[in-house]
Amino acid sequence: MDWIFLSELAINGALTGLLYSLFAIGLVLIYKASSVPNLAQGGLTMLGAYVVVALSHDAGLPLWLAIPLAALFMFALGFGIERVALRRLAGRPVVMILMLTLGLDIFLRGTTLAIWGGTSRSMELGVSYDPLFLGDIFISRIHLVGAAVAIGLFVAFMLFFRSRTGIKLRAIADDYTASWSVGISVERGVGLSWALASVVAVAAGVIWGEVQGVDQSLSLLLLKGLTVAVLGGLDSILGAVIAGIILGIIENVGADFIDPLVGGGSRELIVAAVLILTVMIRPHGLFGRHDIERV
Amino acid sequence: MFYRLSGVHHADYISDSRMFKVPADRNLAVFFLIIGVAAPFIIPSLYLNSYMLPWLIWTAAALGLNLVTGWAGQLHLGYAAVMAVGAYSAIHAAKFGVPWEFALIIGGLASSVIGSLFAFAALRVKGLYLALTTLAMQFVMDWVLTHSPAISGGSHASLQSPTLALLGQDITSDAGYYYVAFGWCVLVTIFMLNLKRTGLGRALVAVREKDFAAAILGVNSFYYKILAFATSSFIAGVSGALLVATFFFLAAPEQFSVNVSIQVLAMVIVGGLGSIIGSYFGVALILLVPGLVNGLVAAGSEAIGMQINVETLAHIPNAVYGALIVVILLIEPLGLGKLYGNIREYLMVWPFDQLRK
Numbered sequence: 001m002d003w004i005f006l007s008e009l010a011i012n013g014a015l016t017g018l019l020y021s022l023f024a025i026g027l028v029l030i031y032k033a034s035s036v037p038n039l040a041q042g043g044l045t046m047l048g049a050y051v052v053v054a055l056s057h058d059a060g061l062p063l064w065l066a067i068p069l070a071a072l073f074m075f076a077l078g079f080g081i082e083r084v085a086l087r088r089l090a091g092r093p094v095v096m097i098l099m100l101t102l103g104l105d106i107f108l109r110g111t112t113l114a115i116w117g118g119t120s121r122s123m124e125l126g127v128s129y130d131p132l133f134l135g136d137i138f139i140s141r142i143h144l145v146g147a148a149v150a151i152g153l154f155v156a157f158m159l160f161f162r163s164r165t166g167i168k169l170r171a172i173a174d175d176y177t178a179s180w181s182v183g184i185s186v187e188r189g190v191g192l193s194w195a196l197a198s199v200v201a202v203a204a205g206v207i208w209g210e211v212q213g214v215d216q217s218l219s220l221l222l223l224k225g226l227t228v229a230v231l232g233g234l235d236s237i238l239g240a241v242i243a244g245i246i247l248g249i250i251e252n253v254g255a256d257f258i259d260p261l262v263g264g265g266s267r268e269l270i271v272a273a274v275l276i277l278t279v280m281i282r283p284h285g286l287f288g289r290h291d292i293e294r295v
Numbered sequence: 296m297f298y299r300l301s302g303v304h305h306a307d308y309i310s311d312s313r314m315f316k317v318p319a320d321r322n323l324a325v326f327f328l329i330i331g332v333a334a335p336f337i338i339p340s341l342y343l344n345s346y347m348l349p350w351l352i353w354t355a356a357a358l359g360l361n362l363v364t365g366w367a368g369q370l371h372l373g374y375a376a377v378m379a380v381g382a383y384s385a386i387h388a389a390k391f392g393v394p395w396e397f398a399l400i401i402g403g404l405a406s407s408v409i410g411s412l413f414a415f416a417a418l419r420v421k422g423l424y425l426a427l428t429t430l431a432m433q434f435v436m437d438w439v440l441t442h443s444p445a446i447s448g449g450s451h452a453s454l455q456s457p458t459l460a461l462l463g464q465d466i467t468s469d470a471g472y473y474y475v476a477f478g479w480c481v482l483v484t485i486f487m488l489n490l491k492r493t494g495l496g497r498a499l500v501a502v503r504e505k506d507f508a509a510a511i512l513g514v515n516s517f518y519y520k521i522l523a524f525a526t527s528s529f530i531a532g533v534s535g536a537l538l539v540a541t542f543f544f545l546a547a548p549e550q551f552s553v554n555v556s557i558q559v560l561a562m563v564i565v566g567g568l569g570s571i572i573g574s575y576f577g578v579a580l581i582l583l584v585p586g587l588v589n590g591l592v593a594a595g596s597e598a599i600g601m602q603i604n605v606e607t608l609a610h611i612p613n614a615v616y617g618a619l620i621v622v623i624l625l626i627e628p629l630g631l632g633k634l635y636g637n638i639r640e641y642l643m644v645w646p647f648d649q650l651r652k
Contacts, residue, residue, distance in 0.1 A: 037423045037426075084625075085621055085625060088625050089624065089625070089628060092628050094370075094422045094423050094426075095364065095370055095426075095564065095568070096564065096624060096628050098370070098423065098426055099560065099561060099564045099620060099624060100620070100621060100624050100625075102557055102560075102561070102620070103561065103617050103618075103619075103620030103621040103624065104617065104621055105617070106557075106613060106614075106616055106617030106620065107614055107616075107617025107618045107620075107621060108617070109613065109617070110610050110611070110612075110613030110614030110615070110616070110617055111610075111614045111617075113606070113610040113613070114606075114607045114610040114611050114613075114614055115607070117604075117606040117607070118606060118609075118610070119606075223430070223431070223434060226427055226430075227431075230424070230427060234423075262442060265438070265441075265442065268434055268437075268438055269434075269435060269438045271431075271434075272431040272432070272434040272435045272438070273431075273435070275427060275428070275430075275431040276416070276428055276431045276432065276435070279416065279419070279420055279424050279427060279428045279431075280416070280419055280420075280428070283419070283420045283424050
């Protein structure tokens with residue numbers, strides 16, 4: 001057993017996992033604020049990345065301007081999605097809302113590709129590709145940056161959910177009707193959560209776009225994001241961060257053991273297995289709230 | 296006026312539980328049945344085989360999903376994987392020399408067995424978590440398919456389907472393929488129409504409304520959930536096998552990928568949960584409209600002399616498909632079946648609106 005190699009796998013896995021968390025935070029935010037499963041996060045992430053690329057490369061804006069502008073655009077888009085689509089389905093069975101977000105995802109992906117085409121583009125963040133050596137362990141710089149962004153967002157949202165607005169969002173997730181009755185604007189709260197998730201999608205899109213190129217494979221992060229969100233508990237941001245690290249390590253180390261046995265490509269399988277096992281053993285995840293159902 | 300109600304009285308339980316309570320509904324069904332039988336003679340074979348045939352087979356598949364999602368209320372995002380099991384087992388059986396009639400049944404039974412595994416997830420969780428678990432199972436099945444050459448047919452991952460033969464007759468003509476699809480779709484439709492009149496259908500609805508409450512009433516929700524998954528998987532398996540045998544002729548893992556699962560669910564939900572006629576509409580809309588819109592956009596851009604690049608054109612159907620799902624859900628969350636129901640209700644008493652109950 002090569003311990004250095006194993007720890008390198010684990011550390012890089014944890015960093016990749018934090019990038020999954022970055023994606024999953026978008027799912028958790030919306031679930032935490034409105035109990036709506038957001039399967040459109042893949043499409044949003046892809047759109048976010050394309051908007052940044054369009055602003056910075058096609059329009060020639062510097063990155064420090066392009067990213068905030070894209071975030072602003074996506075913030076408005078998130079509000080728009082709630083206003084146009086989600087509001088009219090509030091209170092409907094979960095299957096319809098699930099389908100709505102899937103439809104949105106397909107629509108966003110199709111529209112993005114119809115506008116900008118499917119060829120892979122590069123983000124060009126300007127982060128050096130030189131590896132960083134920590135003793136004998138090799139670490140990628142962009143993953144480190146992404147992990148820092150994920151943790152930064154985590155801290156920001158932890159503080160946010162303690163603020164007055166954040167508490168309102170938590171109340172909305174708990175009970176729509178009760179929130180209405182005490183004067184909370186449920187519509188605005190849900191809209192805000194979609195807007196924030198769209199901004200998170202820009203962050204995830206930028207980092208993932210730098211890691212693997214800006215193309216439609218960005219929307220394939222959905223399964224990993226969902227696994228992280230479920231493993232951590234769908235309504236826990238702390239859970240998303242910790243589950244991201246756990247999934248990243250399991251995936252990276254597990255793939256190293258299983259790949260030679262099955263001839264490669266076992267990452268998807270490990271992620272799917274983690275999702276199934278989580279739901280079977282502990283549906284509310286590591287830190288999620290266990291809902292009690294009444295007849 | 297169009298649905299004449301005068302003289303239609305149901306005086307006993309047997310007549311009240313008939314399949315078609317209003318004669319007009321039955322007449323309409325017979326009319327479309329006749330059109331279906333006559334279709335090869337009135338529709339050009341290009342349209343018959345590229346539109347009618349997939350429409351009918353996908354409708355049969357969507358009805359199977361409707362059984363588990365619409366009637367039993369269990370979300371299922373792994374339906375394409377179950378179809379794949381049926382398709383691959385049937386084709387392997389047929390290649391092995393089993394007659395196609397039995398190969399199709401083997402495909403259906405194999406799907407039932409694998410599909411019941413999905414049901415074990417349904418026994419533990421429901422709603423969103425069930426959807427996610429079935430989605431994960433779909434990914435596992437995809438992975439197994441693409442990573443086992445023994446199943447998917449060698450390094451090219453494609454499996455040639457042997458010539459379809461039923462009752463000793465080789466089926467190779469366009470009309471023959473169409474009739475096989477038509478027959479299967481009619482069979483599934485009759486099964487589904489009868490479902491709501493049976494104890495099984497009522498038990499499934501009870502489980503859908505609230506499984507705990509159903510259990511209190513003495514409905515064994517465990518049993519009915521597994522039964523729902525197994526039955527719908529059987530339909531899925533045979534539909535998948537027929538889809539490959541009469542339409543694709545070549546089985547490949549992409550034909551049963553996760554996108555296909557989402558597509559079938561979209562067909563069911565756009566059509567209307569628990570609505571049979573809705574499934575027909577939903578499949579037609581999801582299957583045909585994106586292609587039509589693309590043709591229109593291409594023709595339109597040519598007509599006004601505007602150049603749309605190929606890549607944009609290639610992705611427009613996807614955008615339209617997504618938009619269709621969203622728009623239909625916003626207009627009528629209960630789907631096209633409900634829209635049809637509204638029109639029927641209106642015509643039922645038209646022009647004497649004051650008679651409406």
